[in-house]
Amino acid sequence: QNTKVTISLSSESVAYFKExxxxxxxxxxxxxxxxxxxxxxxxxxxxxxTTVFSVW
Numbered sequence: 346q347n348t349k350v351t352i353s354l355s356s357e358s359v360a361y362f363k364e365x366x367x368x369x370x371x372x373x374x375x376x377x378x379x380x381x382x383x384x385x386x387x388x389x390x391x392x393x394x395t396t397v398f399s400v401w
Contacts, residue, residue, distance in 0.1 A: 354362075
């Protein structure tokens, strides 16, 4: 269930929250990308190659 809320803010408050939201969103996206890169590295990790030598 959703509830709609309407509030009046000063233009100074709106400007402050816009800047704060930009910083939060950037940080969130940076953390998301970092997490995804780590997950992809683990998912696509190549097992070490082994070399077998035969002596005749």
